[in-house]
Amino acid sequence: DVKVTQSSRYLVKRTGEKVFLECVQDMDHENMFWYRQDPGLGLRLIYFSYDVKMKEKGDIPEGYSVSREKKERFSLILESASTNQTSMYLCASSLLWGSNQPQHFGDGTRLSIL
Amino acid sequence: KQEVTQIPAALSVPEGENLVLNCSFTDSAIYNLQWFRQDPGKGLTSLLLIQSSQREQTSGRLNASLDKSSGRSTLYIAASQPGDSATYLCAAGANAGKSTFGDGTTLTVKP
Numbered sequence: 001d002v003k004v005t006q007s008s009r010y011l012v013k014r015t016g017e018k019v020f021l022e023c024v025q026d027m028d029h030e031n032m033f034w035y036r037q038d039p040g041l042g043l044r045l046i047y048f049s050y051d052v053k054m055k056e057k058g059d060i061p062e063g064y065s066v067s068r069e070k071k072e073r074f075s076l077i078l079e080s081a082s083t084n085q086t087s088m089y090l091c092a093s094s095l096l097w098g099s100n101q102p103q104h105f106g107d108g109t110r111l112s113i114l
Numbered sequence: 115k116q117e118v119t120q121i122p123a124a125l126s127v128p129e130g131e132n133l134v135l136n137c138s139f140t141d142s143a144i145y146n147l148q149w150f151r152q153d154p155g156k157g158l159t160s161l162l163l164i165q166s167s168q169r170e171q172t173s174g175r176l177n178a179s180l181d182k183s184s185g186r187s188t189l190y191i192a193a194s195q196p197g198d199s200a201t202y203l204c205a206a207g208a209n210a211g212k213s214t215f216g217d218g219t220t221l222t223v224k225p
Contacts, residue, residue, distance in 0.1 A: 004157075043203070043205075100163065100165045106157050
């Protein structure tokens with residue numbers, strides 16, 4: 001079974017801090033994704049990566065960056081956290097670029113910026 | 115830009131009832147259509163994925179259909195149980211693995 005693990009279930013940080021959210025998958029998936037989920041706005045794609053050191057912007061990349069140094073790990077970075085980045089963050093992975101393989105999600109990180 | 119709509123936003127049914135959840139999308143040039151389940155405070159669990167060349171997929175009591183020409187997909191749940199209570203999301207997949215998600219339908223199955 002695919003396992004996508006997000007490092008924290010709950011996280012509280014202060015405005016202006018640099019925040020790191022970590023995601024690890026154990027199934028050798030090429031594709032990895034970061035989403036945020038907000039009431040009334042649904043899931044929105046922040047960034048995705050289809051290979052080590054490769055990344056592409058999603059729909060809402062502003063205020064975020066990502067790092068993929070190893071195939072199994074995809075990190076989301078909030079360069080200078082702001083209160084409007086309080087949200088549920090979800091990581092996902094899938095097998096192969098452009099293939100008909102399902103996305104597998106982690107349990108999410110609920111991030112609060114004070 | 116792809117838009118995905120799920121109606122109704124919430125649904126409450128008695129246990130044992132068969133039900134249908136609806137998903138519509140504006141751009142029929144999709145790669146696949148995926149249905150997920152989300153329990154409160156949790157991530158998404160993949161239920162069914164229908165490739166663009168397929169019309170339906172089945173898993174246990176779940177059956178998902180896809181009509182690309184009309185921009186619609188349905189998730190049929192047979193003999194609903196209280197354990198089916200959750201939010202169900204559909205996602206229209208484009209190439210490169212990117213997907214556009216609906217806002218979900220929150221299902222409550224009453225014992």
